[in-house]
Amino acid sequence: MEIKKSALAGTLESSDVQILLSPATDGITIDLQSDVKKQFGDQIEETIKKVLLSYKIENVHVKVVDKGALDMVIKARTITAVQRALDIVDEPQWEVL
Amino acid sequence: MPEIESLDLNKQSVKIKWQNFLKKRGISNFADNEITNIDTTIGLFEANSLIATGSIAGNVIKYVAVENETNESKGALFNKIVSALVSCLANQGIFHIFVFTKPEYSKTFEHVGFSLLATSEKGVILEKGMPDINSYLMAINASSKLENKKIASIVMNANPFTKGHRFLVEQAALENDLVYVFVVEQDVSLFTTNERVKLVKQGVSDLTNVKVVLGGPYMVSFVTFPAYFINSPIDIIDYQTTLDAQIFKNWVVPQLKITSRYLGCEPFSKTTKRYNEILQQQLSDVISIKIIERKMIDAQIISATKIRLAIKETDLLLIKELVPLTTFKFIKNNLNILQERIQKGQKINGN
Numbered sequence: 263m264e265i266k267k268s269a270l271a272g273t274l275e276s277s278d279v280q281i282l283l284s285p286a287t288d289g290i291t292i293d294l295q296s297d298v299k300k301q302f303g304d305q306i307e308e309t310i311k312k313v314l315l316s317y318k319i320e321n322v323h324v325k326v327v328d329k330g331a332l333d334m335v336i337k338a339r340t341i342t343a344v345q346r347a348l349d350i351v352d353e354p355q356w357e358v359l
Numbered sequence: 360m361p362e363i364e365s366l367d368l369n370k371q372s373v374k375i376k377w378q379n380f381l382k383k384r385g386i387s388n389f390a391d392n393e394i395t396n397i398d399t400t401i402g403l404f405e406a407n408s409l410i411a412t413g414s415i416a417g418n419v420i421k422y423v424a425v426e427n428e429t430n431e432s433k434g435a436l437f438n439k440i441v442s443a444l445v446s447c448l449a450n451q452g453i454f455h456i457f458v459f460t461k462p463e464y465s466k467t468f469e470h471v472g473f474s475l476l477a478t479s480e481k482g483v484i485l486e487k488g489m490p491d492i493n494s495y496l497m498a499i500n501a502s503s504k505l506e507n508k509k510i511a512s513i514v515m516n517a518n519p520f521t522k523g524h525r526f527l528v529e530q531a532a533l534e535n536d537l538v539y540v541f542v543v544e545q546d547v548s549l550f551t552t553n554e555r556v557k558l559v560k561q562g563v564s565d566l567t568n569v570k571v572v573l574g575g576p577y578m579v580s581f582v583t584f585p586a587y588f589i590n591s592p593i594d595i596i597d598y599q600t601t602l603d604a605q606i607f608k609n610w611v612v613p614q615l616k617i618t619s620r621y622l623g624c625e626p627f628s629k630t631t632k633r634y635n636e637i638l639q640q641q642l643s644d645v646i647s648i649k650i651i652e653r654k655m656i657d658a659q660i661i662s663a664t665k666i667r668l669a670i671k672e673t674d675l676l677l678i679k680e681l682v683p684l685t686t687f688k689f690i691k692n693n694l695n696i697l698q699e700r701i702q703k704g705q706k707i708n709g710n
Contacts, residue, residue: 268489270449273442274471276435280442282454284489295472323489327472329438 265322269346272331272339279331281310281343286323290314296328309333313340317348317355361410361431363443366400377402380409384424385461392589397421401443403436405429411436413444419582420444420458434467441471445487455488457582476577477605481598484583484606492606495575496614499539511535511619511649512611514578516663518548519690520558521682523623523661526654531621532566534649539615541574545581547588549667549697549705554689561685577606587630588709600634604641612646619647626653627662656680666690667707670697 265285272280292307299306306328314322331339345351368374377400378389396416403411410426423444425436448456458468465475465483473485476492486492511531517524531538542559546552556571563569576582583603586596611617620642625632639648653660661681669677670690679687690697701707 268452268454270446270454273446274438275442276438280445280472282488284454323494325472325489 263318263348265319265347267347267349269343271343271346272335274327274329276329277331277335278329279306279336279339280327280329281336281339282325283343283347284323284325286321289320290322290324292324292326294326294328296326296330298328298330305333306336309336310340313337313344317344319344322347361403361405363401363403363439366402366412368394368397368400376409377412380412380426381422381424386422386424393421399444399447401440401447403440411440413440415444415448417581418448418453418456418576420456423458423460423464437467438471441468455490455576456486457576458485458487459483460485477583477602477609479598479601479605482602484602492575492577492610495577496610499570499572499615505537505616508536508616509534509619510615510617511538511621512541512615512617513538513621514541514543514574515559516543516548516579517550517555517559518663519550519555519666519682520562520686521661521663521666522656523654523663523681524559525562525683527621527623527651528563528566528569530651531619531649532563532569535619536568538566538569539617540569540571541578542571543579544573544575545579545588547581549670549700549707558686558689562683577611579603584634587634590709591630593629593633596630596633597637600637601641603634604638607638608642608645612642617646619649621649621651624650624652626660627664664708667701670694671701671707673698 265283268282268284270282272278274280290311292310294303294306296303296306306326310324310326345354366373366377368377397414398416400412400414402409410429413423414421423440425433425440427433429436445456458473459482460468462478462483465485468485469475473487476484476486513527513531515524528538528540540559540563542556544552548555556573560571563571579587581588583606584599586599620638622635622638625635635650642648666678666681673694675691678690
């Protein structure tokens with residue numbers, strides 16, 4: 263699937279994460295800002311990539327501002343951002359969830 | 360947990376409360392041209408009193424302030440307000456956001472994903488989202504073969520492109536290996552951005568080492584330098600031109616390996632004259648600044664202002680004398696449209 267428009271999900275509040283997806287042509291790039299990047303940076307990126315992969319998204323630029331979100335929150339926010347970017351908010355892909 | 364509410368500044372009582380809250384926290388500029396372009400203002404209340412607020416004007420976040428003594432921490436309130444503003448902008452399809460703030464709040468914004476573009480004593484400018492300055496500069500696609508070459512830059516509104524502009528570009532093209540001509544992207548002039556870019560491209564098409572690109576929101580735009588378009592006092596011009604020059608210095612110069620910037624000497628506009636002075640102050644330690652005397656034709660200085668006046672007065676002879684053939688043809692073929700724009704209130708005596 264191709265991301266044709268930018269989409270945002272999540273907030274900047276404690277225990278949440280804000281995810282911005284933008285169209286790109288050169289693969290998946292993740293730009294992560296987090297206080298716990300050293301400890302959990304790889305894991306956060308892994309969670310996001312897994313969601314993107316399940317939607318078969320190969321090209322996208324992801325900006326992440328993490329405020330200490332748990333894994334499931336990161337997953338949920340990424341799914342929301344993807345559904346918004348693909349304009350399929352009303353038709354959730356249950357197999358991904 | 361307080362909820363976000365929108366504030367209607369058209370209601371005098373709300374506006375006064377809001378202003379008092381901001382004044383107490385050191386924000387005191389409520390000039391009309393600052394207030395009138397606000398699209399949305401939101402607030403958080405606790406026991407009926409305002410404890411946090413923020414506003415949006417276009418793609419700029421303004422007037423953010425947070426109460427110190429509440430049940431919630433100051434940081435949590437700040438993050439909540441900024442989140443709400445960012446989501447509100449995203450709903451409008453705006454994903455690239457700017458904020459102007461005092462230097463002491465720079466870190467607070469950086470903590471929620473903003474990155475610092477430029478600093479001056481009075482204020483800083485930060486951006487968040489995509490496309491950002493990195494993607495803007497990447498898209499210009501600087502050739503890697505340009506190590507140790509002479510690379511010039513010119514920023515122009517070219518409203519419209521005259522023989523004066525042509526002369527400036529020619530000089531730079533002669534003295535350098537490559538010339539970037541950045542055309543102001545803000546679409547508020549008599550000639551639209553598309554028209555201006557087209558006329559610049561046509562006017563320099565024979566110069567093989569000139570590359571014409573748009574200046575994005577980073578060079579003389581409503582974001583970095585609104586005073587260029589709106590008559591403003593000198594201290595505001597100084598502050599804005601400093602930020603504009605700093606963005607050029609910190610980002611554009613290193614990324615595109617620019618070695619000089621060419622400026623047209625400015626005998627008329629107070630704003631542009633000051634801009635030139637500030638550019639010299641700010642940039643001359645990293646690149647060379649070349650000020651080129653204005654080209655004269657029959658003892659008269661060429662200026663785009665003059666052309667616009669001649670359009671209004673249908674003085675095609677004068678126009679023909681002062682602009683390249685490509686610009687002249689365009690003006691001749693579109694005279695009615697241009698005059699209609701002037702009649703509809705498009706200002707022609709500014710920049």
